[in-house]
Amino acid sequence: MSEQRSVLAEIQDTSVAEDEAVSLTSELIRIDSTNTGDPATVVGERAAAEYVAEKLAEVGYETTYVESGAKGRGNVVARLAGADPSRGALLVHGHLDVVPADASEWSVHPFSGAVQDGYVWGRGAVDMKDMLGMTLATARRFKRDGVVPPRDIIFAFVADEEAGGEYGAQWLVDNRPELFEGATEAISEVGGFSITVKDGVRAYLIETAEKGIAWMRLRVRGRAGHGSMVHEDNAVTRLTQAVARLGAHRFPLVLTDSVREFLAAVTELTGMEFDPEDLDGSVAKLGAVARMVGATLRDTANPTMLTAGYKANVIPSVAEAVVDCRVLPGRQEAFERELDELLGPDVEREWIANLPAVETTFDGHLVDMMTAAVTAEDPGAATLPYMLSGGTDAKSFHTLGIRCFGFAPLRLPADLDFSALFHGVDERVPVDALRFGTRVLDRFLRSS
Numbered sequence: 001m002s003e004q005r006s007v008l009a010e011i012q013d014t015s016v017a018e019d020e021a022v023s024l025t026s027e028l029i030r031i032d033s034t035n036t037g038d039p040a041t042v043v044g045e046r047a048a049a050e051y052v053a054e055k056l057a058e059v060g061y062e063t064t065y066v067e068s069g070a071k072g073r074g075n076v077v078a079r080l081a082g083a084d085p086s087r088g089a090l091l092v093h094g095h096l097d098v099v100p101a102d103a104s105e106w107s108v109h110p111f112s113g114a115v116q117d118g119y120v121w122g123r124g125a126v127d128m129k130d131m132l133g134m135t136l137a138t139a140r141r142f143k144r145d146g147v148v149p150p151r152d153i154i155f156a157f158v159a160d161e162e163a164g165g166e167y168g169a170q171w172l173v174d175n176r177p178e179l180f181e182g183a184t185e186a187i188s189e190v191g192g193f194s195i196t197v198k199d200g201v202r203a204y205l206i207e208t209a210e211k212g213i214a215w216m217r218l219r220v221r222g223r224a225g226h227g228s229m230v231h232e233d234n235a236v237t238r239l240t241q242a243v244a245r246l247g248a249h250r251f252p253l254v255l256t257d258s259v260r261e262f263l264a265a266v267t268e269l270t271g272m273e274f275d276p277e278d279l280d281g282s283v284a285k286l287g288a289v290a291r292m293v294g295a296t297l298r299d300t301a302n303p304t305m306l307t308a309g310y311k312a313n314v315i316p317s318v319a320e321a322v323v324d325c326r327v328l329p330g331r332q333e334a335f336e337r338e339l340d341e342l343l344g345p346d347v348e349r350e351w352i353a354n355l356p357a358v359e360t361t362f363d364g365h366l367v368d369m370m371t372a373a374v375t376a377e378d379p380g381a382a383t384l385p386y387m388l389s390g391g392t393d394a395k396s397f398h399t400l401g402i403r404c405f406g407f408a409p410l411r412l413p414a415d416l417d418f419s420a421l422f423h424g425v426d427e428r429v430p431v432d433a434l435r436f437g438t439r440v441l442d443r444f445l446r447s448s
């Protein structure tokens with residue numbers, strides 16, 4: 001009994017870790033780790049990794065620093081031994097890189113890490129140096145206080161998520177899988193944040209699924225010729241017709257388990273009905289998250305790049321386009337069939353990236369502990385599963401047989417357009433949300 005009480009007292013006193021989460025997030029933002037997508041111009045991942053390693057070593061962690069396939073692509077992994085080595089380890093992973101930011105568009109410098117007006121400002125504030133800060137602060141606290149979690153926790157801070165993980169998570173999975181040995185479940189970004197579903201009632205969205213990312217190159221070959229002549233076999237004309245068909249096409253509405261559960265839970269919380277005859281229309285009423293949820297109702301194929309020709313009066317023999325396709329779990333084959341019908345036989349297609357969708361179920365001990373940790377800090381709140389329309393490093397870690405969740409807890413103000421902050425101008429995270437998230441993470445990691 002008295003032991004129980006002392007554990008509770010410990011949990012309640014997270015103020016040092018909360019302060020640290022704020023300062024660590026701010027300091028991490030000040031390390032410019034811009035991932036341009038071009039390995040030649042990526043900066044700062046090594047500095048960020050070294051910073052993280054130093055903060056972990058300072059409190060007694062043994063850390064492993066790994067460069068993934070190229071100079072400067074830094075990753076750091078550390079393990080905290082748990083009470084029961086027979087249980088699978090929990091992986092807590094986060095990426096060190098951020099997308100570029102143009103300082104001239106921002107109200108504060110994107111790499112200032114300014115703490116003002118109740119927010120920590122800068123590139124990475126929500127994607128995802130906030131979670132790195134909260135994770136580091138909690139890891140440091142556990143080590144300082146001698147906390148032994150129920151099972152091993154593996155902390156991994158990785159490079160290159162913003163360009164697909166070839167020099168980060170995917171490289172580590174392919175080349176250093178032993179670093180993740182025994183891991184059965186994982187948490188990371190784009191989940192755990194709150195939405196306000198009706199006055200004062202919050203729901204925390206836990207990512208249980210991700211659409212697949214399939215970037216496709218289309219190519220049409222025709223006959224080259226003089227631009228002044230009558231010409232029946234113009235590659236540009238035929239390619240653009242196919243691209244236009246694709247861009248205007250609506251793929252069928254498919255209600256996956258994650259989305260079905262999400263909508264049912266919102267109905268239960270709010271009484272809001274989702275008319276199956278007009279799901280798009282009723283999802284639109286969800287407010288700020290409508291964009292996110294709407295994109296998980298069907299596959300999408302958005303043309304993004306066109307290349308053809310080299311002179312105004314020369315009809316080129318080849319024309320190419322790139323299309324960003326996002327595919328629901330279980331839909332890849334049907335999606336490809338539909339693509340081929342739309343494109344017709346003359347258009348060649350190839351995948352330049354094809355990362356399959358991932359999906360897990362919203363149940364089990366880990367999910368119960370997420371819910372318990374959230375509701376202990378926000379009584380009356382609910383947790384809901386949801387599908388991310390984008391992709392994360394979960395795509396790589398999932399291939400090691402790890403169940404992946406998005407759980408980076410943040411309690412957000414009702415009027416904050418959170419999804420717009422990702423890769424957005426004036427990206428920022430509320431200081432209160434970081435403090436809240438640190439408390440939730442502390443409870444969760446002690447109990448999971």
Ligand SMILES: [Zn+2]
Nearest residue numbers: 127128161189
């Ligand atoms: Zn991210």
